[in-house]
Each structure stands twice: as structure tokens, then as C-alpha cells.
Amino acid sequence: MPTVETTTWIDAPLDRVYGIAKRNEDFPQFMKDVQSLAIVEAEGGRVVSDWVGLVSAFGLKVRWRQEDVWDDSEHVCRFQQIQGDYDKLQGTWTFRDENGGTRFISVVEYEYNVPTIGALVKRVIHGLVVKNLDDTLAAIKKRAESA
Secondary structure, three states: OOEEEEEEEEOOOHHHHHHHHHOHHHHHHHOOOEEEEEEEEEEOOEEEEEEEEEEOOOOEEEEEEEEEEEEOOOOEEEEEEEEEOOOEEEEEEEEEEEOOEEEEEEEEEEEOOOOOOOHHHHHHHHHHHHHHHHHHHHHHHHHHHHO
């Protein structure tokens, strides 16, 4: 199963960055690849939400229901797809104090199988996942640094 790890340093306090990431219902306001996101249930640190993502390169929409478990003491979110278009989607977001700012690390494992899909198409899909994660971190960085 492919794994993508991306990281960025954000010139903003840990609590601000973590708070922005945790309010994922706001993502459609400042992330161009998130068309909609609706919270289905929330209890304590567990949040279940329905996502509609855009793959603009192909004019496609990707839909999934995701469970996030937020650990406020460790500043970590563990997430997984409950149902949706991916065969598998799971990962962690980790936030750490670093050099007066915040280190944001995203690790995502995914599987997206299409019958008769070739190696070239799998590389294209991998590239799109990497770009999406880079864009997500960049959007949270921009929002946190401009606050």
C-alpha cells in the first residue's frame, strides 16, 4: 500500500495550527480541493465527517466518510476512511513545537484500485495524492501564519 509523508514548518504557535487543523469543517473555505465537508457525529476527540474532494486535473469528485481521533495531549490526529471511493485511506497528522513555530507532519497510506489500471496510471494517482497533501499543508500553513 503506498504511503505518502509530507511535512512543513509553520511560523505560528502549536495551539493555533492544531486548532485550525482540528476544525476540518472550515476546510472548504480555504482549500480549493475540498468541495464540501460535513460533520456527521462528534463526541470527545472522535469526529466522523463526510468529504467531497475535487480532482481538478480529471474533473472528478472523490467521496468518503472519515473517522478522526484527536489526541489533544499529544497533538496527533489518527484518521481512517470508514467508507468511500478509496479502497483504503488512513494516516496521522502530528504537530510539534519546533524553533518557535510548529512542525506539521502528515503520513497517509492509501489504496485506490481500478480494474486493469496500469503502472503509469498508478504513478499519476500517487502524484495527485502527494500534490493534494502538499496543498493541504500549505493551506493550513497560510491560514495559521496570516491569523
